[in-house]
Amino acid sequence: MLRFAAARARQTAIVAIIVTSLAFFLVHAAPGDPFSTIDTSVESAAARAEMRVRYGLDRPLYQQYPAMLMNFARGEFGTSFSQSRPVSAVLAEVIPDTLLLMLPALTFGVLLGVALGTWQGARAGSSADRGWSTVTLGVLSVPEFLIALIAATLFAVRLGWFPATGMLRIGATHSSFADLLGDYLHHAALPVATLTLTIACAVARFQRTAVIGALSEEFVRTARAKGATDRRIIMTHVLRRTAASLCAILGLLFPALIGGAAIVEDVFAWPGAGHTLVAAVSSRDYPLVIALVTVGSIAVCVGSALADAAAAWVSPSGAVDA
């Protein structure tokens, strides 16, 4: 197990380095830089050249890139253009808020998705199964931001049941922890529900396929021959069998999930990393964008590695493929 962890950590580091280099070189392969489009009537050519020097953009790429990696490794992300403070301070502020959105959504989404997918897989081919398959495919065909937009328009703007934006009431002082929690839950309801819905539908589709596959295996026939009830076969034998592939699938879902979550945050003006990223992109706050993208990519790599480790851990055969 320890050897597996070490191998997986090394692999994750390699993947993380490839991902960040990819981001870096794609960014620099494109023409222009953050200072080439600043209003030329306000900023003189000399001022722009000075900015390039300050941010090291005048140096060749093979020097910039290692310099950037070294700085990132030391936790120095530079200064945000738009917020005029260290990028690390911004990160420390927004990442916890993103976790407050992602963790509940991931938990509910996986639980609901597994429940629905298992239920469908156990009665595959029935009209109920086909109906739910259409529903899940339909939900996955709508981009997350659109679900968020429709939810915000319907439940926040029209019906006024939930606030449309933010994480807490602006300027409010909370008298007690219960008050604070209630305020958070009221604000989190719509964004968490949006993300939960898409995660649940994606998970349900994979889980359904996995359950159908597991049900056709020998061990199910054995269990049935021993007189196990349908319920017991599903709850103990099949679910244990599908747990490994579920973890693997979650690892594959992370990259798309983090992008979608960023946009859902933006629609609801949730004060997390995604909303900050979108704002930083439109104000062309290059240091903040690069830092957020790097952190996001590393989070995905670590998430995938954890998902793989979990898959290996729950795998009934114990087979570990580092």
Next chain:
Amino acid sequence: MTQASRAGRRTGIAAAVILAIIVGIALIGPTSFGRSASDSGDLRTDRLSPPSAAHPFGTDASSRDVMARVVQGTRVSLGIAVLSVGILFVIGVAWGGLSGLAPAAADRWMMRLVDALLATPRLLIVLAVVAFTGRLAAPALALLLGLTGWAQMSRVVRARVREVRASDHVVAARALGTPALSLFLRHILPEVAPTAFVMAILAAAAIIPLEASLSFIGAGVAPPTASWGVLLRDATDHPTDAWWLLLFPSVVIATTVMCVNVLGERLQPRDRNFLAR
């Protein structure tokens, strides 16, 4: 044929027909209906007017015909999707084919790059590029989406190439001394092609929402080009007073992606689930 699979086939055909209609309308373009996506009507009387006989989808805040804008947006969004799928198809098949035929050590490293790309949040990478260079023109955006999207394709193609490579007719052709290139093009590729086409359809189903999301947050195609995402972005300015701005683009985008998804699912061979491996 069971009842379920017959129903599935009907769904597949329906999806193909609807998709063909949407693509057909997009190809013909809004001008053929005597409409323009950019002309404003009378700013005093036509501004934000609800759907009517003259404007079946209503008009927007600049008195433009929403139906014409949706058709125009379909052209842009589908154009970007087709172009980027074309790019990722070529790269994915080439890389996957090469990796499938390569010796084990090279194969392992080639797939490691694919793993890295699969772990890449594409939306974040595109945002990084846009933050650095400013908004991209539609072909540049398509290129970027294609360059970051070929990993899944190459992984599935590689797996299929490995299977086909071991089959009798390929082994026989190899024994007869067929050169590597023609072995790949004439004996392996034809068997890999159906799989690659299904992957291309699934890739399109992922790229359309991705491009819409980018345009929605203002990081997609540069103005004045308007894709679906731009239309939805415009709709957010009028959350209460103009439901048609949100409804019609939403319906078109959801219908299109749903049809692409259904088509990809129906064409997928029954015995494999590409994404679940």
